[in-house]
Amino acid sequence: MSASESKRVALLAREGRAREQLRTALHESGAEIVLEDDPNGIDAQTLGDSAPQVVLIALEPAIEEGLSRLEAVLHDPDIAVIFDEAELAARREGWESQRWARHLAAKLHGHHDVLPPGREEEPTPQLEPGLPPTPAQLHADAGIGLHLEEAADIASELPRDGYAFTGMAARPDFDQVVDADQWLGSGSLQQDEAPALAGLAESIASEPPPLPQVAKSGLTLELMEMEPVAASRTPGAVVVFAGIGGPDAVRKLLAELPRDFSRPVLIQLRLDGGRYDNLVRQMARVAQMPVLLAEAGNAAEPGNVYVVPAELALAVDNGAVGFRTGDADGGKALIRALPPADSAVLLLSGAEVALVQPAAELAAQGALVQGQATDGCYDPAASRALASHGAELAAPAQLAQHLIERW
The missing domain is CATH 3.40.50.180 (Methylesterase CheB, C-terminal domain)
Known part of the structure; x- marks a missing residue:
C-alpha cells in the first residue's frame, strides 16, 4: 500500500469534545473512518467486521471495561493501535491541535513529514565574511554545572584521608585517624584498662597462639565465617x-x-x-x-x-x-x-x-x-x-x- 492511499480507521471514544477533535484530525489526514463509536457500546465482532487497519482510542478510565471486551481484535498483529489521552485531545487547540494532526497523518501514511506547509525544506545557510569562531569562543558560555553535579554524585564514594591506601571508605563516626602507638603512650588509658591491655601485649609477644585467640587478657579475637548473602534480586534488567x-x-x-x-x-x-x-x-x-x-x-x-x-x-x-x-x-x-x-x-x-x-x-x-x-x-x-x-x-x-x- 502506498503512502497516499487512505487507511481504514476505527475511532473508539465516548461522545464529547475529544471524539470531535480526533474525528477532525482523521479527516484532515485523509483517513477513512469505518467505525466511530463508544467502546462501551460495541463488541469485538462489531469492531472486527469493520475491518480496520488502525484503531484510534481516546483513553480514559470510563472505557477500561469496554476495551477488555475488544482485546481479541486489538491484539491482532495486523491492526495498529494508537492511544491518545481523551483529556489531552479535548484540550488541544490551534497550533497544538494542528501539530498532533500532522503526526497522526505521518503515522497513518508511513512517512515522517511532520512539518507545517511551507517548512518542507530548511533554508540554505548564508555564508558570512570573516574567520570562523575559535573553540574558546564556541565554549564561552559553557557552564560547569554538569561537571559539578557529577562530582557531587560520586563524592561519597571516594576514600577519605587515612584510608586512601586500604581501599576502605571512611566511617562517618570517625573524623581522624589515630596512631595506636601514640595513643597507648599518651597515658589516656583508664586505670582498669591498662593491666588488661598490657597482659594482652605480653602474651602476643611471648607466645603467639596457634589459633587467632588471646586467652590471658580475657579478650577473644576470633575469625568469624561470613554468612553468604542471598541475592534477593537478579542483577541486570x-x-x-x-x-x-x-x-x-x-x-x-x-x-x-x-x-x-x-x-x-x-x-x-x-x-x-x-x-x-x-x-x-x-x-x-x-x-x-x-x-x-x-x-x-x-x-x-x-x-x-x-x-x-x-x-x-x-x-x-x-x-x-x-x-x-x-x-x-x-x-x-x-x-x-x-x-x-x-x-x-x-x-x-x-x-x-x-x-x-x-x-x-x-x-x-x-x-x-x-x-x-x-x-x-x-x-x-x-x-x-x-x-x-x-x-x-x-x-x-x-x-x-x-x-x-x-x-
Missing part, C-alpha cells in the same frame, strides 16, 4: 526506550513475554500529559507479567514490568537496577551502568537517537541490544542508527522471543 508511536509497540512486546520471565522489564516512555497510571492499566491488560508504576527508592524485581515516569531516573546499585528521583540524562548513564551479560536494551518507535551510541557500546560488551523493525514503526530514526552499528531489528513480538531465548 531489560530496559525498553520508546517515544511517539511507542505504546503500540510496547503493548505487542509485553503480550509475548511469559509471566515467569527472569528479568525485570523497565519501560521508559515519555507521555504528553504524564498520565502514566493510565499507561500502566492499559499495559496490564495485555501483559502476562505484573505491570507496576515505578516508585523512587524501590528496586526492580525480576518478573515485573515497571513503567518509569518522567520524574524518575534509573540507577544501578551493585548490578541491580532501581529507581530514584532526578533526571538520568535520558537514559545514557543507565545504559552504560548496566551489567552487560545480564541486561538488554530495546529501542522502539520514538526512542532518542542519542541512546544509540551507549547502547552499541553495551552490545560490544555482550549485552542484547536490538531495535524495532522499520516496517510499521512510526519513528524508526533510532532503529536505523542502531542498525548501522550492526544491531538486529525485529518486530516487537520477535524482540520478545529473542529475550525469551536469551533467558
Whole structure:
C-alpha cells in the first residue's frame, strides 16, 4: 500500500469534545473512518467486521471495561493501535491541535513529514565574511554545572584521608585517624584498662597462639565465617526506550513475554500529559507479567514490568537496577551502568537517537541490544542508527522471543 492511499480507521471514544477533535484530525489526514463509536457500546465482532487497519482510542478510565471486551481484535498483529489521552485531545487547540494532526497523518501514511506547509525544506545557510569562531569562543558560555553535579554524585564514594591506601571508605563516626602507638603512650588509658591491655601485649609477644585467640587478657579475637548473602534480586534488567508511536509497540512486546520471565522489564516512555497510571492499566491488560508504576527508592524485581515516569531516573546499585528521583540524562548513564551479560536494551518507535551510541557500546560488551523493525514503526530514526552499528531489528513480538531465548 502506498503512502497516499487512505487507511481504514476505527475511532473508539465516548461522545464529547475529544471524539470531535480526533474525528477532525482523521479527516484532515485523509483517513477513512469505518467505525466511530463508544467502546462501551460495541463488541469485538462489531469492531472486527469493520475491518480496520488502525484503531484510534481516546483513553480514559470510563472505557477500561469496554476495551477488555475488544482485546481479541486489538491484539491482532495486523491492526495498529494508537492511544491518545481523551483529556489531552479535548484540550488541544490551534497550533497544538494542528501539530498532533500532522503526526497522526505521518503515522497513518508511513512517512515522517511532520512539518507545517511551507517548512518542507530548511533554508540554505548564508555564508558570512570573516574567520570562523575559535573553540574558546564556541565554549564561552559553557557552564560547569554538569561537571559539578557529577562530582557531587560520586563524592561519597571516594576514600577519605587515612584510608586512601586500604581501599576502605571512611566511617562517618570517625573524623581522624589515630596512631595506636601514640595513643597507648599518651597515658589516656583508664586505670582498669591498662593491666588488661598490657597482659594482652605480653602474651602476643611471648607466645603467639596457634589459633587467632588471646586467652590471658580475657579478650577473644576470633575469625568469624561470613554468612553468604542471598541475592534477593537478579542483577541486570531489560530496559525498553520508546517515544511517539511507542505504546503500540510496547503493548505487542509485553503480550509475548511469559509471566515467569527472569528479568525485570523497565519501560521508559515519555507521555504528553504524564498520565502514566493510565499507561500502566492499559499495559496490564495485555501483559502476562505484573505491570507496576515505578516508585523512587524501590528496586526492580525480576518478573515485573515497571513503567518509569518522567520524574524518575534509573540507577544501578551493585548490578541491580532501581529507581530514584532526578533526571538520568535520558537514559545514557543507565545504559552504560548496566551489567552487560545480564541486561538488554530495546529501542522502539520514538526512542532518542542519542541512546544509540551507549547502547552499541553495551552490545560490544555482550549485552542484547536490538531495535524495532522499520516496517510499521512510526519513528524508526533510532532503529536505523542502531542498525548501522550492526544491531538486529525485529518486530516487537520477535524482540520478545529473542529475550525469551536469551533467558
